[in-house]
Amino acid sequence: MAELNERYQAQDIEERWQQRWEADKAFATQMNRQRPEYYVLEMFPYPSGNLHMGHVRNYSIGDVIARFRNMQGYNVLHPMGWDAFGMPAENAAIKHGIHPADWTWDNISNMRRQQKALGLSYDWDREIATCHEEYYRWTQWLFLLFYERGLAYKKKASVNWCDSCATVLANEQVIDGHCWRCDSEVRKKDLEQWFFRITDYADRLLADLDDLKGWPDRVKTMQENWIGRSEGLEFNFDVDGFDEKIPVYTTRQDTLCGVSYVVLAPEHPLVERLIAGTEQEAAVRAFVETVRSQSEIARTSTEVEKEGIFTGAYAVHPLTKALVPIWVANYVLYEYGTGAVMGVPAHDERDWLFAGKYGLPKKIVVSPVGETLELDAMTDAYTGAGVLVNSGQFDGLDDETAKKAIADWMEKEGRGTRRVNYRLRDWLISRQRYWGAPIPMIYCPQCGIVPVPKEQLPVKLPRNVRFDQSNVSPLATVDEFVNCTCPVCGAAARRETDTMDTFMCSSWYYMRYTDPRNTTVPFEESKVNYWMPVDQYIGGIEHAILHLLYSRFFTKVLKDAGLVNVSEPFKNLLTQGMVLKDGSKMSKSKGNVVSPEEIVSKYGADTARLFILFAAPPERDLEWSEQGVEGAYRFINRVWRIAAHYQPTLAEASAPLDRDALGEAEKTLRRVLHITIKRVTDDIGNRFNFNTAISAIMELVNAVYAYRDQQAAPNAPLMQETFSVLLRLLAPFVPHVAEELWSQLLVEGSVHKQSWPDFDAEAVKVSEVEIVVQINGKVREKLVVPAGLDAKKMEQLVLEDAKVQQLTAGATIAKVVCVPDKLVNVVVKKG
């Protein structure tokens, strides 16, 4: 056994252990039915070039969980890979003339090196990259599976277009009218595109949120809002003088008799038919053009004044048969519901404003109980509950009953049906970009749209492509790629030149990890079902809707297809907070970036990990503090020094610990030791409060120092136990230091292969406890009493206490509340 260096030198030990772990394949995992399985996963990164502190935080959290579960005896899967397709690679090609593939693979090597320098316990044999042929082959295979199941379809639609990225975007990728990646304004464009029928799964995506007990409420609520389910009634208005019907959707059919007009969205096809050849034709057409030329943001803002125009046509009210005017207005969305709504000014805020502006009649049909509404006295629509009035046969019903009654009546009359509507739209998955998985479809002049046969996959990305910023997909310019033969009839055909949204690649990667080298199927059933679902998923809140919703959708489809037997991919989700500097997110433009590499080379990976886990609980934002980093570094040094101090003692330890022969100082140290085991185990395993786990270990180290200061001759077996426990508790957080000290001070073998320490309930027991004595709820005294006293004895001891007697003299004791081993509260009344 060599003597420990006086000083801790991270650089001396970290690389050595990293190489050792790699050579030993220390974290490689196989299926093993003898041990319970545990799948811990951090969201795989986009290979942008360098790790940032957010990555370090993400991986440190995952690594602590993985190492902890491993030591607890679980068979742990902890893989890493690369979300490697996407725009930045193409931008680099355009800007610097580097091929996206070269750029990406170079970045992957660099970031992998940085990850390894952090000492993360990944099973590197399972590494994947979505841009690898053997990965995107299966992404394409899954596209075909969706196509076969009727879940992939092509349609022309008004879609989101980002000029700067020169591609379309899914609704989920438009944030406040701006592109999620480059933040430039998104505009609408009519294009024929591939969609995934995620709306078919809307109800299940919503309902199954209830089963996700291990997800933050925040994320579930966001998905709930995004899916946006509403229950209502769809019914038709007849158009006076036309053989046409206007279907409308409403959730407030109780206000049916308050309808004083009907509104169509400007895009509604009926508009043209109603105005053709009329006086209004030119004016309405001009209005529609104006609205359609407005940007998405301008148009959908609630701030913008509602505008509309009368079409000249009238609809027939289904109940009263009255004629109501048909308008076109900017506030009606064509994509939602039926693209037409009934106008009820008295009971809808938007309709109130619109009717007010254009002088349309308002009619009260719902009256709050015990009150009479007067139109003249109203400043706003009444949208609350009430009883129906002015509604013929439905008068006197409360609004909820009326909803049912009117829906029943409509259904009986054959005029309408109850309908559930969702805000969620189908997922637009085609992208007019090069660096993605090609959509495996062929357009044949004879056969139409033909899928590429699965055995011909992958449809490979050609390497030689010109990159310029034109608005066509770069693949469309490569003749050898585009020109092909129809797999059905052999005729000359054209390939689809769009690639898939990168979110498709990341919607199933967690399943590929379970069987990453399979060349015949995406993953083998036995393997995927052994590991799935992911027990603990860790990542940023920015994916609350995007990646997490898509992955849930994929899992459900794959379950329906019999590929996997779970319907939810991620059992528990931890959304980590951001890493801030000077109060804002680290970013190049703000110049407040701290590079992980610098920190690792200055202090070591252990310090970086320890600081980032100690500074805040994982869900909260974390303020970077150079002084905090120094503090973490100091703590590691403190552990190192006390270990060096006791190295000779540990070398002598041979006899087992005699628990009955411990002195007071030893008992105290051992009690702290075992309380720490309990706290750290609970903090890591149940609460994910790594900051308090670390502070508990710090207290333990402080207790070891205190023991050293008062005890000239240390108890060698106790020190053996103390360091054995301390290093195992430290192992998940600071794996290199723990490993180094373990190898120098204790038995052969890796600390990471040791079992997690059990706590000894006997050691934690105390003979005396300090209890708090309150008088009328205020702390007045502290007494040391024997542990485990019952309430009666506690009360007796407290009432006998001189100070208590003095303080309660002359007062009547009304009540005494006793909490065993903790507190006694004496309630007194004056007098």
Next chain:
RNA sequence: GCGGGUAUGGUGGAAUCGGCAGACACAACAGACUUAAAAUCUGUCGGGAGUAAUCCCGUGCCAGUUCAAGUCUGGCUACCCGCACCA
């Protein structure tokens, strides 16, 4: 507008089931060691009154429940996040 979250010393944060508010750190100050500095070690460290023992106040604000409230209930305020003309 709807939904969700957050608010505790100079700072990050702790208090897990309603039971001593401020654990553990950071910073600051004082001291020890040193020729000196660094490193390390020790002490003080929410506010106020008092020589002191001790007492009063204090977890965004206002009420309430309770023997007891940072924690529970009701009502606000500020900030952050999501959705938003969704009929």
